[in-house]
């Protein structure tokens with residue numbers, strides 16, 4: 001089921017900006033295959049110069065979509081209404097299915113057996129896939145990372161491209177074909193040590209082996225690079241992440257300069 005709340009207003013963009021900020025929502029990403037809404041509009045022959053709608057969406061697909069439509073004289077009686085769609089949009093159905101499948105798997109007490117986790121290494125041209133997950137990450141878990149959602153929410157395409165170019169390994173994870181996680185790794189020019197960064201699993205896909213699969217992808221890449229260790233930093237208070245890393249044979253390797261972070265290390269054979 002997909003829910004949409006429609007606001008009729010004189011100034012869609014201003015109201016949309018307010019609710020994106022208040023709810024940690026994001027600008028709706030353009031349809032698959034398009035880097036920007038402008039590209040999409042051009043292809044569809046639509047002029048966006050005087051756009052009269054704006055939309056805000058929950059970056060991890062749980063909350064309703066907010067649509068803001070321009071009307072010259074919104075009346076108090078019908079300025080807001082609800083649209084409810086039942087299974088009309090594949091994306092919404094996928095989201096619901098992931099949540100239900102993980103819940104069922106967790107309740108059964110074993111997670112990895114009934115769901116398929118796959119990982120894919122992104123090319124630079126696939127940066128829009130990285131962007132939508134990364135914006136969801138920064139909205140969901142700001143306490144776990146150094147970057148802020150506000151630093152990236154309106155980042156130009158070129159900045160996302162640079163991010164994917166500068167960091168040599170960028171992996172996304174799919175659970176039953178739905179993108180639910182991301183991780184990166186760098187080697188800083190060192191042939192011996194790889195650093196695991198940017199690990200995130202969508203809240204509705206946690207506890208299903210997604211983190212394990214992404215660590216596996218990083219370890220495989222590190223081995224291909226001839227590295228002898230994989231290292232990472234994690235907030236000392238981030239117990240779910242520490243448990244994931246410990247289960248994957250990362251060992252405590254001292255505190256970082258910032259007192260609230262610890263270093264962990266896994267030695268490769």
Ligand SMILES: CC(C)(COP(=O)(O)OP(=O)(O)OC[C@H]1O[C@@H](n2cnc3c(N)ncnc32)[C@H](O)[C@@H]1OP(=O)(O)O)[C@@H](O)C(=O)NCCC(=O)NCCS
Nearest residue numbers: 141144199200201206207208209210211234240241243244
């Ligand atoms: C840390 C994180 C990547 C773990 O991903 P995951 O695929 O759920 O990993 P795991 O299944 O191994 O779960 C790790 C721990 O999370 C907790 N957990 C398990 N299922 C969970 C769920 N459904 N919801 C919330 N937490 C859950 C458990 O403590 C678990 O440890 P345990 O299995 O040893 O008890 C994920 O929680 C996340 O993205 N958190 C926010 C971002 C973050 O902290 N990134 C790490 C930065 S260093």
